[in-house]
Amino acid sequence: MELVSYNSATSTLSRQNLLTGSSSFSKFRTNPDNRRPLFPSSIRKYPLQTHFHVQPRNFTYQFVLLSVRQQILVSEQENEEEEDEEEMSSYSDGASSLLSLSVKPDRNMALLDDYELEELDYSDPNHRSGYVAVLGKPNVGKSTLSNQMIGQKLSIVTDKPQTTRHRVLGICSTPEYQMVLYDTPGVIEKKMHMLDSMMMKNVRNAAVNADCVLVLVDACKVPDKIDEILEEGLGDFSEKMPPILLVLNKRDMIKPGELAKKLEWYEKFTNVDEVIPVSAKYGQGVEDIKNWILSKLPTGPAYYPKDIVSEHPERFFVSEIVREKIFIQYRKEIPYVCQVNVVSYKTRPTAKDFIQVEIVVEKNSQKIILIGKDGKALKVLATAARLDIENFLQKKVYLEVEVKVKENWRQDEGLLKYYGYGGQIKAL
Numbered sequence: 001m002e003l004v005s006y007n008s009a010t011s012t013l014s015r016q017n018l019l020t021g022s023s024s025f026s027k028f029r030t031n032p033d034n035r036r037p038l039f040p041s042s043i044r045k046y047p048l049q050t051h052f053h054v055q056p057r058n059f060t061y062q063f064v065l066l067s068v069r070q071q072i073l074v075s076e077q078e079n080e081e082e083e084d085e086e087e088m089s090s091y092s093d094g095a096s097s098l099l100s101l102s103v104k105p106d107r108n109m110a111l112l113d114d115y116e117l118e119e120l121d122y123s124d125p126n127h128r129s130g131y132v133a134v135l136g137k138p139n140v141g142k143s144t145l146s147n148q149m150i151g152q153k154l155s156i157v158t159d160k161p162q163t164t165r166h167r168v169l170g171i172c173s174t175p176e177y178q179m180v181l182y183d184t185p186g187v188i189e190k191k192m193h194m195l196d197s198m199m200m201k202n203v204r205n206a207a208v209n210a211d212c213v214l215v216l217v218d219a220c221k222v223p224d225k226i227d228e229i230l231e232e233g234l235g236d237f238s239e240k241m242p243p244i245l246l247v248l249n250k251r252d253m254i255k256p257g258e259l260a261k262k263l264e265w266y267e268k269f270t271n272v273d274e275v276i277p278v279s280a281k282y283g284q285g286v287e288d289i290k291n292w293i294l295s296k297l298p299t300g301p302a303y304y305p306k307d308i309v310s311e312h313p314e315r316f317f318v319s320e321i322v323r324e325k326i327f328i329q330y331r332k333e334i335p336y337v338c339q340v341n342v343v344s345y346k347t348r349p350t351a352k353d354f355i356q357v358e359i360v361v362e363k364n365s366q367k368i369i370l371i372g373k374d375g376k377a378l379k380v381l382a383t384a385a386r387l388d389i390e391n392f393l394q395k396k397v398y399l400e401v402e403v404k405v406k407e408n409w410r411q412d413e414g415l416l417k418y419y420g421y422g423g424q425i426k427a428l
């Protein structure tokens with residue numbers, strides 16, 4: 001296996017040029033009152049269990065505790081997956097815990113102390129909370145809408161279809177409610193690779209857990225039935241169907257008369273609870289969506305502390321930032337054959353954080369394109385990614401990018417699970 005490295009820290013390319021056309025990820029934790037650090041280093045420094053004991057009153061503990069509970073729940077509910085995990089562990093470095101994305105945290109968390117009760121708003125009987133699945137075909141604007149609702153960028157957005165691969169869980173909280181959003185990969189009918197099938201399985205898991213479902217359609221396209229999206233997301237409809245809102249997105253792109261006709265069509269020919277036209281890009285109609293969701297969510301305490309906006313670890317966002325830059329910089333099939341893994345993430349008290357990323361492609365010819373003549377293309381990519389990662393983490397980092405060839409990784413079930421497509425990601 002060939003290996004090419006590039007150290008972006010020494011790059012001299014100009015910041016101005018590299019930022020063109022890219023939008024920045026922001027912090028995954030809000031900090032409205034500056035009470036707590038945005039990125040507690042302890043999240044990265046300690047394994048889950050150590051954390052559990054060492055900092056019982058720390059807010060980070062709260063966040064990690066939920067993850068631990070979630071893991072316990074997973075091990076109880078997904079016994080049948082244990083064999084698969086064993087198989088997967090042959091790929092694992094054994095150092096990281098896995099966090100499941102397919103199980104909701106338990107609402108009846110029995111062991112909460114007073115601090116937790118207060119933090120999760122257990123006291124307010126009118127508080128609402130729940131899970132919302134965002135479904136739709138590729139490129140209809142699911143990630144744009146999720147980012148708008150959360151108020152910051154968590155999912156990557158590009159003009160190319162099928163950019164979202166993992167379910168990205170975003171959390172939107174106010175004192176009165178908490179909406180936990182699953183931004184899902186676009187529903188595709190033609191599954192070319194095992195990667196596609198595994199992504200679709202994750203779409204189903206998201207919808208099965210949801211208290212209500214948003215189905216997005218593109219207002220510019222000819223109206224079309226949404227049965228296959230629902231079937232892919234909700235299975236055979238035999239179970240109780242959650243409330244469904246049809247979101248007619250990109251309303252800014254069509255004339256009002258045309259929009260009215262499309263609204264009428266969807267109201268007549270789809271079996272949904274309501275249709276709302278929006279422009280996710282410009283935030284028009286987003287409040288209407290929130291109000292609809294709120295009317296469907298059950299009363300209950302928050303699932304997560306109110307200043308948490310995602311349960312993904314930092315390394316997940318680092319790999320997503322690199323993937324976004326690949327989508328922006330390369331054409332045709334290249335972005336689709338790339339898998340980005342953070343292989344090492346070391347915080348260093350007296351030096352910049354060290355992050356080592358590998359980009360996996362399927363063929364040597366793809367690697368050559370990715371690297372470019374004299375390594376120039378990879379250099380541009382790594383520098384653009386580093387700038388955005390630094391912006392996201394709010395600190396300087398030393399980023400090392402490698403390109404590797406793993407033939408047919410998109411068909412290799414063990415590898416796909418190791419890369420997180422089995423509904424589990426590395427927790428730290």
Ligand SMILES: Nc1nc2c(ncn2[C@@H]2O[C@H](COP(=O)(O)OP(=O)(O)OP(=O)(O)O)[C@@H](O)[C@H]2O)c(=O)[nH]1
Nearest residue numbers: 139140141142143144159161162163164186280281
């Ligand atoms: N004009 C306009 N463009 C939009 C709107 N919403 C999204 N877009 C654009 O549509 C493209 C796709 O948006 P995404 O949010 O990545 O779509 P997605 O459904 O998450 O895509 P997948 O990852 O393929 O599933 C991007 O170029 C967005 O800027 C909108 O309301 N108006």
